[in-house]
Amino acid sequence: MNPGKALFQAFVLPAKRRRYVELLDTKRGCEKIRLGLDHFKDLDPRFCRKAGSAEHNPAEVLRVLKALGAPSLCTVISASAELDGREMPLSDALAEVIGRGQGTFISCLTGELAFFEGEGPNERYICRRAR
Numbered sequence: 001m002n003p004g005k006a007l008f009q010a011f012v013l014p015a016k017r018r019r020y021v022e023l024l025d026t027k028r029g030c031e032k033i034r035l036g037l038d039h040f041k042d043l044d045p046r047f048c049r050k051a052g053s054a055e056h057n058p059a060e061v062l063r064v065l066k067a068l069g070a071p072s073l074c075t076v077i078s079a080s081a082e083l084d085g086r087e088m089p090l091s092d093a094l095a096e097v098i099g100r101g102q103g104t105f106i107s108c109l110t111g112e113l114a115f116f117e118g119e120g121p122n123e124r125y126i127c128r129r130a131r
Contacts, residue, residue, distance in 0.1 A: 004030070004077055006111030011127045016042045037079040037103025038119040043127065048116065051124035058094040061115060061124070065090065068128055070108035078104035098124070 008020040020042075023029030055061050074093050078084045079102045083093075090108060097104045097117050106115040114127040 004033075007077065007105055007107050007114055008033075010111040010129045011044055011047055011114060011116075013042050013044050034077070034079055034081075034084055037077070037105070040103050040116070040118060043116060043125055047129045048125040048127040051122075051126055055126070056098070056122065056124060058091065058098050061094050061098065061126075062091050064126060065094075065108055065113065065115060068108075068113055068126075070113055075107045075110075076104060077107065078102060080104065 002024065004024050005021050008024065009017055012020050020033060023033050051061065055064055070090055072089055072091075073087055074090045076083045076086045076088065076093050076097070078097070080100070083096060083102075083104060086093075090106070093106045094115070097106060097115075100117070101119050101121075102117070103119055104117050108114055112129055112131055116125040116127060117123065118125075
């Protein structure tokens, strides 16, 4: 399954899931989602928890994600054109994303484990959904 589709199916509010997945079927839809990530407010709180006060630096988030089973490589979906669509080492992705203030998902395990950073300060989430 497409990593983006799996990500949105797993971690977006049920009422919004279908729309996001449909948008991912077109280039224009993908761009609409990408540009909307800065103001993204549709995370499902059952599976996405706000990062704790100690989880606001790349090293600590890396430690948490690794403890949850994250591999060393991840896929990035971001409002930042330079990061969007890249597969990269998780540690590099976190260093690039945290504190940047651009809406970004870092998908660690497709549809199971991700990190989201929003536009606002302290708008960081660990998203986990067991299969």
